[in-house]
Amino acid sequence: MKTTNQTHRTKFIFITGGVLSSLGKGLAAASIGALLESRGLSITFQKLDPYINVDPGTMNPFQHGEVYVTDDGAETDLDLGHYERYTSVVLGQRNNYTSGRIYHSVISKERRGEYLGGTVQVIPHITDEIKTAIMQFEGEVDVAIIEIGGTIGDIEGLPFLEAIRQFRTDVGRENSLYIHVTWVPYIKTAGEVKTKPTQHSVKELRAIGIQPDILLCRTESLLSNELKAKISLFCNVEKEAVITARDVENIYEVPLCFHDEGLDDIILNKLNIWTGAPRLDAWQELVDKVKHPKREVEIGIIGKYVDLTESYKSLHEALVHGAVANEAKVRLRYVSAEEIEEKGAEGLLAGCHGVLVPGGFGSRGVAGKIQAVTFAREKKIPYFGICLGMQLAVIEFARHIAKMKDADSTEFNQLTKHPVIYFIKEWYDYRTGKIQIRDESTALGGTLRLGAYPCKMVPGTFAHTAYGTDEIQERHRHRYEFNNAFKDELVKNGLIISGTSPDEKLVEIVELPDHPWFLGCQFHPEFKSGPMKPHPLFTNFIKAALENAGL
Incomplete structure (x- = not known):
């Protein structure tokens, strides 16, 4: 990369949103990253969320959607999932900050006396802390893409906006770029596209002191030159920088649509970066496969957050990736576990070519999920259990095959005589190289096994066949584990333990024999799946479902 300013190697792109939420800032950021990476630039991302929670780990999925784990x-x-799926980046702790985390850091410094008795204020202390978080990427990558959560006008977002306003003064115009995602609605009764919401959103942004350089206008169809000229005039943005962000059939079209609008060229020009032409053949091939599948398969997903499918965002996309790898389309049938408790699994899952039980916490809906496991096992329907879905497969097997009638998890029943899943209090942490000690009094987030851990596999199993390797690294987010006290008895009755930690103390994958495809994993493989790199477990699960459908 060549720039005219040699003092700042990293360029910073700030993405904000206006008018209303759910306009797709995260997908826009991920798509911009994909375009820049296709031109040979190194990139990273950061999401700055205005809510006061330190992280989303303890938030209800109904309120905030999926919790993504690095x-x-x-x-x-969950936007970090978009970033990783669309690019080759691997993200972590420093790629997501909340107001809670920023304020916690500042208050901790104040308690330690680091401000030398001064009055601690939003400006400069909070804004400086935000800028410090952003500046971590200085000199590491060519471009850092920073997404500001929430909507312009939200009071809790003001410190972040003030911080990025100051940032341009700190690093210079050539090293910073403001992109604003806004809405241009079509009013059916009037038969017109209206630009006023965009005008008001930009006006509010400018009142804060930020003049957007580029507008991404969410709309149903391409904006005419006349509309772009009008938006340009009233928003003080160059006409060429008014970009149509039109609705698309599938989200993997977005980078191609942005490129067709010339967005990547405009960004590079404004940041004074020279690169080669983008390589987008893989994206075009992906979109063609998604649009022209040769087969179709239906998967039943049994959960308790089915009214908000954003709770299963990575899972949804991983199933799409697995289908594309098999030149197929996947239809996802989200089924409430509580409804299965009332009506039974057979009627609600009839016609499904595969059954998947995802992760979750708490006892609500567990009985319905176990019924779904029984249905898949007895009817020889491919089954994929993830995290809690793996634990419930073990419980179901223990109850119905190993004849441990009261088998359960201590999460749901502390008094069971057969706690085949239990709260483990001591285990070796392969990430830190230390023994972790925890008990029920440990802070809620601290009781989880989080992040990537190694797993070694048994040859000849579904898992080993899928991965094609002896050891893997997968991401975890759970509190309870397989209880080794019952390992021998369960194995004697036919349970296959196909994956464990290297010291064999933590069971990671279980399978059943004499079944077309029945696998449960303690980790979350959906967090490592992408459209260009579909996860092998999802690819093989969809393959088994297609075979079950006779396709």
Whole structure:
């Protein structure tokens, strides 16, 4: 990369959103990253969230959607999943900050006397802390893409906006770029596209002191030159920098649509970066495969957050990736576990070519999920259990095959005589190289096994066949483990333990024999799946489902 300013190697792109939430800032950021990476630039991302929680780990998925987990054990916003899926970056703790985390750091410094008795204020102390978080990437990459969560006008987001306003003064115009995602609605009754929401959003942003350099206008169809000229005039943005961010059939079209609008060229020009032409053949091939599948398969997903599918965002995408790898389309049937408790599994899952039980916490819906496991096992339907889905497969097997009628997890029943899943209090942490000690009094987030851990596999199993290697690294987010006290008895009755920690003390993968495909894993493989690198377990699960469908 060549720039005219040699004092700042890293360029910073700030992405904000206006008018309303859910306009797709995260996908826009990920797509911009994909375009820049396709031109040979090194990139990274950061999500700055205005909420007061230190991280989303203890938040209800109904409120905030999925909690995404990184290799280093950070519980983060789901947008980090978009960033990793669209690019080759591997993110971690420093790629997601919340107001809570920023304020916690500042207050801790104040308690230690680091401000020398001064009055601690939002400006400069909070804004400086935010800028310090952003500046971690200085000199490490060519471009850092920083997404500000929330919507312009939210009071809790003001410190972040003030920080990025100051940032341009600190690093210079050629090293910083403001992109604003806004809404241009089509009013059906009037038969017109309206620009006023965008005008008001930009006006509010400018009142804060930020003049956007580029506008990404979410709309149903391409904006005409006349509309772009109008938005340009009233928002003080060059006409060429008014970009149509139109609705698309599938989210993997977004980088191609942005490129067609010339977005990557505009960004490079404004940041004074020279690169080669983008390599987008792989993206075009991906979109063609998604649009023209040769087969179709239906997967039943049994959960308790099915009314908000954002709770299973990475899972949804990983299943799409697995289908694309098999030149197929996947139909996802989200089924409430509580509804299965009322109506039974057979009727609600009839016609599904595969059954998947994802992760979750708490006892609500567990009985329905276990019914779904029984249904898949008895009907020889491919089954994939993830985290809690693996634990429930063990419980179901213990109850119905090993005849431990009260088998359970201590998460749901502390008094069971057969706690085949239990709260482990001491274990070796392969990431830190230390023994971890925890008990029920440990802070809620601290009781979780989080992040990437090694797993060694048994040859000849579904897992080993899928991965094609003897050892893997996968990301975890769970509190309870397989109880080795019952290992011999369960194995004697036919349970296959196909993956364990290197010291064999933690069971990571279980399978069943005499079944087309039945696998449960303690980790979350969906966090390591991408459209260009579909996860092998999802690829093989979809393959088994297609075979079950006779395709």
